[in-house]
Amino acid sequence: MKKVHLFVIKSFTGPLVLTFFIVLIIQILQFLWLYIDELAGKGLELGIMAELLFQFSLVFVPMALPLAILFASLMTFGNMGEHLELTALKSSGIPLQKIMQPLIVMIAIISVASFFFSNNVLPYSSRKAKTLLWDIRNKRPELNIQAGAFYNGIDGFSIKIGEKDPETNLLKRILIHDHREKRGNTNVIYSDSGYMKITPDKSGLIMTLYSGYSYSEIDERGKPESQRSYPFRRDSFEEQTVVVELAGFDLIRSDENLFGAQATMLNIIELTSQIDSLNKTYLNRKQNSFSDFSFMQMYQGKNFYSIPEPDSVIVPEFEVFLTFDSLQSQLKTLAITKALENVKEASRFLDQKAEILHNEIKNIKRYEVDWHKKFTLPFACLVFFFIGAPLGAIIRKGGLGTPSVISVLFFVVYYVISMSAEKLVKENQISSIGGMWLASFILLPVGIMLTYMATTDSVVMNTETYTAFLRKIIKKLNLFSGTRAD
Numbered sequence: 001m002k003k004v005h006l007f008v009i010k011s012f013t014g015p016l017v018l019t020f021f022i023v024l025i026i027q028i029l030q031f032l033w034l035y036i037d038e039l040a041g042k043g044l045e046l047g048i049m050a051e052l053l054f055q056f057s058l059v060f061v062p063m064a065l066p067l068a069i070l071f072a073s074l075m076t077f078g079n080m081g082e083h084l085e086l087t088a089l090k091s092s093g094i095p096l097q098k099i100m101q102p103l104i105v106m107i108a109i110i111s112v113a114s115f116f117f118s119n120n121v122l123p124y125s126s127r128k129a130k131t132l133l134w135d136i137r138n139k140r141p142e143l144n145i146q147a148g149a150f151y152n153g154i155d156g157f158s159i160k161i162g163e164k165d166p167e168t169n170l171l172k173r174i175l176i177h178d179h180r181e182k183r184g185n186t187n188v189i190y191s192d193s194g195y196m197k198i199t200p201d202k203s204g205l206i207m208t209l210y211s212g213y214s215y216s217e218i219d220e221r222g223k224p225e226s227q228r229s230y231p232f233r234r235d236s237f238e239e240q241t242v243v244v245e246l247a248g249f250d251l252i253r254s255d256e257n258l259f260g261a262q263a264t265m266l267n268i269i270e271l272t273s274q275i276d277s278l279n280k281t282y283l284n285r286k287q288n289s290f291s292d293f294s295f296m297q298m299y300q301g302k303n304f305y306s307i308p309e310p311d312s313v314i315v316p317e318f319e320v321f322l323t324f325d326s327l328q329s330q331l332k333t334l335a336i337t338k339a340l341e342n343v344k345e346a347s348r349f350l351d352q353k354a355e356i357l358h359n360e361i362k363n364i365k366r367y368e369v370d371w372h373k374k375f376t377l378p379f380a381c382l383v384f385f386f387i388g389a390p391l392g393a394i395i396r397k398g399g400l401g402t403p404s405v406i407s408v409l410f411f412v413v414y415y416v417i418s419m420s421a422e423k424l425v426k427e428n429q430i431s432s433i434g435g436m437w438l439a440s441f442i443l444l445p446v447g448i449m450l451t452y453m454a455t456t457d458s459v460v461m462n463t464e465t466y467t468a469f470l471r472k473i474i475k476k477l478n479l480f481s482g483t484r485a486d
Contacts, residue, residue, distance in 0.1 A: 004094065005102040008076075012103055015075040020068035027060040028053060038137050052136070055129035062118045062377045067411045069107060070384035074403035077392030086393055096455045100389055107385045114378040119267045127265045135253055145171075145196070154205065154244060156180035169195060174209060176242075186217040189242070198246070207242040214240075263370040271371045278364045286357060358428070365426045372436035380414065383440050386447030390454035414439045 031053075032039070039049075080086045089099055145151040147164045157180075162173030174194050178187035191212030198205055218231045266274065387410055388403075395402065417439040425435035 004089065004099070008099055009102050009106060011080065012072060012076045012106070016068060016072035019071040019075070020064060023064040023067050023071070024057055024060055027064055028057055031056055031060075035133070044136065044139075048132075048136070052129065052132050055125050055132065058121060058125035059129055062114060062122060062373075065110070065114055066377065066380040066384045066414075067407060069110070069381050070388040070410060071403060071407040073103070073385050073388030074392040074407055077389050078395060078397045078403055079392075081393050081396030086396075096390070096393060096451075100451075103385065103389065107381055111378040111381045114381060115374060118374050118377060123265045123267050123270075130262075130265075132253075154246065157244060171196060174207075174212070176207075181219075183217075183219070186219075188215045189213075189240075190215075191240075203246060205244040205246055207244065209240045209242065210238065212237060212240065263367045266367075266370070268371065268374055271367055271374075275364060275367050275371065278360070278367065282357065282360045282364060285360065361428045362426055365428055365432065368432040369422055369425055369436060372432060376418075376436050376440060379440055383443050383447055384410070384414075386451055387443060390447070390450040393454040394450070410443070414443060417442060 077086065086096075086099070090096070145159060145161060145164075147161050150158050150160045152158050156178065158177040160175045161171045162175075164171055170193060172193050174189075174191040176189040176191075177185050178189065179185075181187065189209065189212060191209035193211065194207060194209040196205060196207050214235045214237070216233050218233065263271065263274075388407070391406065392403065395406075397403070418436075421430065421435035421438040424430045425432050
C-alpha cells in the first residue's frame with residue numbers, strides 16, 4: 001500500500017508544481033498588462049522591477065494555489081485513467097478513496113500552510129508591494145525629449161527641439177522657456193544646436209548650447225503700472241552651458257507602513273482587533289445619532305406648540321374685518337406648514353445619519369471580508385481537489401488540453417460567485433459568513449457528488465452512455481416513421 005501511496009504522490013507532485021508556476025506566471029503577466037503604462041518609461045533598475053514582481057508574485061500565491069490543485073488533480077487522475085492505471089488499482093481491490101487518501105493528507109497540509117502564508121507572509125508582501133508600486137507611480141518618467149513637441153517634464157522649463165540625430169545625439173533648433181521665476185515667458189533661449197546629458201548621479205541636466213540668443217524681460221514689478229516701460233535684454237553666444245537640477249527623477253522609497261492600516265495588510269489578530277474597535281465606534285455613533293434625533297424632535301415639538309392661540313393674536317386695525325373662522329384657518333395653515341418643515345428637516349437629518357452609519361458598516365465589512373479570506377482560500381484547496389480528482393477519474397483524459405478547459409470553467413464559476421457575494425457583503429446586503437463561504441458551500445456538494453460517482457463507476461458522465469441512448473432513440477424514430485409510411 002505504501003508503494004501505491006508514493007506512486008500517487010509522485011504522480012501528483014510534478015503536475016502540481018508545473019501548474020502552480022504556470023498559473024502564477026499568468027497572474028504576473030496580467031499584472032504587467034494592467035500596470036504597463038505606469039511602469040514604462042520610468043527608467044527603473046532591474047533590481048527594482050525584480051523586487052516588485054517578486055513581492056506581487058507572493059501576493060498572488062493564495063489565489064494561484066487552489067487553481068493549481070484543481071488543474072493538477074485533473075491531470076493526475078486523468079492520466080491515470082487514460083493509461084488504465086486506475087483500472088488496475090481498482091481491479092486489485094483498492095477503492096478510489098484509498099487511492100486519494102495520501103493526496104487528501106497532502107492537500108490538507110498544503111491548506112494549513114496556505115493559511116499561515118496568508119496570515120503571516122501575505123500582509124508583509126502586500127505592504128511592500130503596494131508601497132513600492134506607489135513609489136514607482138510617483139516617480140517621474142525618464143528624460144526623453146522628442147523632436148517637434150514641447151517637453152514639460154522638468155520643473156520650471158519648457159523645452160522644444162526641432163531635430164534630433166539618433167547617432168550623435170546632436171539636437172538642432174533648441175527652444176527653451178525658463179519659467180523658474182514664474183513670470184510667464186519672460187526668459188527664452190534659442191540655440192542652433194547643442195547637446196543634453198544627465199550627470200552620472202542623475203541629479204542634474206547639463207545643456208551645452210551653440211550659436212544662439214537669450215532674451216529676458218527686466219523685472220519691473222516694483223514700479224506702478226503707469227511707469228513700466230517693459231525693457232528686455234538680448235544676448236548672443238557662441239557656446240553656453242546651462243545646468244538644471246533634476247528633482248523627482250529618482251525613486252524615493254516611502255515608509256512601508258504607508259498602507260499599513262488597510263485590511264489586506266493585517267493578520268488575523270490585527271483584523272479581529274480592528275473589527276472590534278470599528279464595531280464599538282459604530283454602536284457609539286448609532287446611539288449618539290438616536291440621542292441627537294430625540295433632542296431634535298423635542299426641540300421641534302416645542303417650536304410647534306409655540307404657535308399662538310387665536311385669543312392671543314393681535315389683529316391690526318385694518319384687519320378688524322377678519323372673522324374668527326378665517327383666523328382659525330390661518331393658524332391651521334401655519335401649523336401644517338410648520339409640521340411639513342419639521343418633517344423635511346427630520347428626514348434630512350435621518351438621511352445624513354443613515355449615510356454616515358452605512359459608510360461605517362461598509363468599512364467594517366471590508367475588514368470582515370479579508371478576515372474570512374484567510375480561511376476561504378485555503379479551504380478552496382480542499383474543495384477543488386475533491387472536484388478535480390474524481391472528475392479526472394471519470395473523464396479519463398490527461399495532458400493539458402481537457403484538464404485546462406475544465407479547470408478554468410470551474411475556477412471561473414468559483415471566482416464569479418465569490419466576487420458577486422463579496423460585493424453584496426461589502427454593501428451589507430448579506431452576512432459576511434454566508435457571502436464569503438457561499439462559493440465553497442456551492443462547490444463542495446459538487447465535489448462530494450463527483451467523488452461518489454467516481455467511486456461507484458457511474459456512467460452519468462460517460463459519453464458512450466449518451467451515444468448509445470441517442471442511437472436507440474434514432475432507431476425507434478426510424479421504425480416509427482417506417483410503420484407510418486406503410
